[in-house]
Amino acid sequence: MGDNALMSEVLELLDVSVVRDGRALVDEVSWSIKEGERWIILGPNGAGKTTLLNLASSYLFPSTGSARILGERLGHVDVFELRPRIGMAGIAMADKLPRNQTVLQTVLTAAYGMTAHWLEDYEAVDESRARAFLDRLGMNDYLNRKFGTLSEGERKRTLIARAMMTDPELLLLDEPAAGLDLGGREDLVRRLGRLARDPLAPSMIMVTHHVEEIPPGFTHVLMIRQGRVLTAGPVETELTSRNLSRCFGLPLVVERNGARWTAQGLPLK
Numbered sequence: 014m015g016d017n018a019l020m021s022e023v024l025e026l027l028d029v030s031v032v033r034d035g036r037a038l039v040d041e042v043s044w045s046i047k048e049g050e051r052w053i054i055l056g057p058n059g060a061g062k063t064t065l066l067n068l069a070s071s072y073l074f075p076s077t078g079s080a081r082i083l084g085e086r087l088g089h090v091d092v093f094e095l096r097p098r099i100g101m102a103g104i105a106m107a108d109k110l111p112r113n114q115t116v117l118q119t120v121l122t123a124a125y126g127m128t129a130h131w132l133e134d135y136e137a138v139d140e141s142r143a144r145a146f147l148d149r150l151g152m153n154d155y156l157n158r159k160f161g162t163l164s165e166g167e168r169k170r171t172l173i174a175r176a177m178m179t180d181p182e183l184l185l186l187d188e189p190a191a192g193l194d195l196g197g198r199e200d201l202v203r204r205l206g207r208l209a210r211d212p213l214a215p216s217m218i219m220v221t222h223h224v225e226e227i228p229p230g231f232t233h234v235l236m237i238r239q240g241r242v243l244t245a246g247p248v249e250t251e252l253t254s255r256n257l258s259r260c261f262g263l264p265l266v267v268e269r270n271g272a273r274w275t276a277q278g279l280p281l282k
């Protein structure tokens with residue numbers, strides 16, 4: 014059986030630990046994602062959420078255990094062939110992008126696996142794709158704006174368009190709504206909800222601190238605390254007051270409102 018035989022598994026972590034300075038940042042995590050699933054990772058600060066995304070993007074290797082991404086086992090595959098199949102939109106990427114490049118250039122360079130170097134001969138088809146992704150994310154009026162002059166919300170929407178450019182099979186979103194105002198958050202959640210419900214869109218994993226940011230159409234949730242998975246499964250069954258309270262370490266009440274979620278702490282006695 015070749016590595017590609019397991020293609021319907023988008024991600025499979027088996028007893029994965031990542032150890033730094035004698036401490037497990039993620040601790041014996043087993044987690045499997047199938048094609049078409051849209052996952053939320055929830056957990057408090059320092060829980061290991063970004064470490065999980067870094068594993069899923071092949072930028073980090075397990076210290077022990079095994080990780081398979083898009084059918085390929087980490088350590089047995091050339092990561093430079095694997096990485097273009099994975100789109101990553103996170104603030105760490107924003108720091109690598111030139112501030113004086115336009116929004117359109119910032120998205121277009123992704124098609125060539127680059128962060129900078131504007132070439133004169135980008136193909137028209139790539140430019141029209143970049144424009145279409147920016148349009149879907151409401152960035153039409155900003156195509157010629159310098160990336161470095163964008164607000165946080167505009168920058169995040171640009172990074173998502175950029176991550177879509179390579180037509181990834183797996184899209185990773187690291188706190189896409191963090192720092193946005195109410196309108197910006199709601200606008201982004203709606204756009205991500207539309208993407209999540211698009212059957213042609215890639216499998217997705219989104220890290221967030223807030224259940225209010227879970228876009229409609231996300232199907233599964235993983236909760237992590239101190240490097241250990243508390244629960245992983247369908248949103249309907251796992252996103253409960255009990256699980257969320259255990260995850261964040263205080264009594265919380267989760268409510269579902271249509272396709273959206275809210276959570277609040279119980280008042281102090």
Ligand SMILES: Nc1ncnc2c1ncn2[C@@H]1O[C@H](COP(=O)(O)OP(=O)(O)OP(=O)(O)O)[C@@H](O)[C@H]1O
Nearest residue numbers: 033034038056057058059060061062063064065222
């Ligand atoms: N290279 C490293 N060496 C040592 N410790 C690290 C390293 N990278 C991360 N950590 C620690 O590992 C833990 C998990 O980090 P991670 O960034 O995955 O958490 P997180 O859940 O994404 O947190 P946040 O919500 O604050 O972004 C944290 O305590 C962090 O300080």
